[in-house]
Amino acid sequence: MPTISEFYGIVIRMYFMDHAPVDWHDLAANHDFALDEQMRLEAISRGAYLFPLATKQCSISAAHTSADIDLTLGLAGCKSWADVTKDTLYHPAQR
Numbered sequence: 001m002p003t004i005s006e007f008y009g010i011v012i013r014m015y016f017m018d019h020a021p022v023d024w025h026d027l028a029a030n031h032d033f034a035l036d037e038q039m040r041l042e043a044i045s046r047g048a049y050l051f052p053l054a055t056k057q058c059s060i061s062a063a064h065t066s067a068d069i070d071l072t073l074g075l076a077g078c079k080s081w082a083d084v085t086k087d088t089l090y091h092p093a094q095r
Contacts, residue, residue: 012058016089031055
């Protein structure tokens with residue numbers, strides 16, 4: 001399943017679709033809500049807290065240690081922050 005991530009400073013949004021949504025109707029029609037919720041619940045069961053409802057943002061703060069971030073990225077199947085940003089991460093202003 002293609003995944004698109006957007007970032008706004010410390011906020012990251014993940015979409016399980018092949019493009020960044022242009023509006024709510026696009027998101028509702030194309031996002032895999034079941035896969036999103038499954039991923040979030042799996043992350044929680046392994047020790048990384050993601051808000052357990054589909055399409056909710058994730059945030060990084062000074063309260064997160066490098067180990068916290070590495071754990072979360074590992075659960076998402078990423079090897080490193082560079083792995084995350086390589087193909088899927090972009091700022092919405094780049095649309």
